[in-house]
């Protein structure tokens with residue numbers, strides 16, 4: 089039996105019109121899953137549907153703000169009616185605000201926490217009853233290097249992603265008895281629109297990250313396809329509360345010695 093086969097499974101990937109969520113959805117579709125995704129605007133959702141179709145994937149897209157609990161609950165009910173019970177959830181939607189802590193407003197801090205931490209709680213809570221009734225489920229939270237490390241200007245984001253690591257572990261404990269595996273993926277620095285400002289030609293951060301990464305390159309969304317498929321498949325049925333870091337070695341590395 090192919091443990092990585094997702095045939096017959098319905099997967100919801102949040103914020104997956106492009107970027108990391110899109111690549112993860114591709115991996116699941118290639119393994120046989122039915123793909124459902126949401127994004128903030130109809131323009132983004134339609135763009136995503138067209139991109140998936142161009143890749144041969146018949147994805148269903150819905151407009152939904154993951155921070156809106158009522159909208160999320162309505163979305164999950166609609167998916168259940170139109171597609172079926174959600175077997176796999178990837179809490180991928182996220183934002184970042186790069187502002188020095190002393191300059192960051194509480195409103196900005198709260199918005200990042202709302203999207204990156206509270207929303208994964210909201211969406212997980214919405215899909216869990218269906219998974220419990222079905223007797224199985226997979227939830228994958230997209231964490232970060234900032235689940236483990238800090239850096240200047242990302243206090244809200246690091247607080248959210250650190251909290252998301254612990255939310256992952258806590259929900260894993262609460263729902264393991266229902267055969268629901270809750271795990272996380274911690275990407276390193278990945279080339280997507282979210283990091284585009286850091287990859288501007290001549291931006292010092294680009295050389296910095298290459299030096300901090302033993303693999304000596306930025307990651308790509310495709311680097312996350314296999315790890316996500318592992319955590320979405322029966323190959324990980326005894327993996328609970330684990331954060332799988334896909335970072336080219338960043339977290340293992342003290343840093344290059346001065347030449």
Ligand code: NAP
Nearest residue numbers: 103107108128153154180181182232275277278280281282
């Ligand atoms: P991205 O390019 O910024 O895409 C994030 C997606 O989430 C966008 O489609 C965005 O829509 C959507 N989104 C934002 N707020 C939302 C909301 N309230 N409701 C629904 N959708 C919402 O990000 P990415 O680089 O692909 O990252 C995806 C995830 O991986 C994020 O959680 C990020 O924190 C995490 N991550 C990224 C990296 C990296 O290096 N790129 C590394 C580690 C972890 P809009 O286009 O409207 O904003």
Ligand code: GCO
Nearest residue numbers: 184232233234275276277283
């Ligand atoms: C930043 C980057 C990182 C990446 C990612 C690293 O400003 O430091 O945006 O936070 O997005 O989270 O894992």
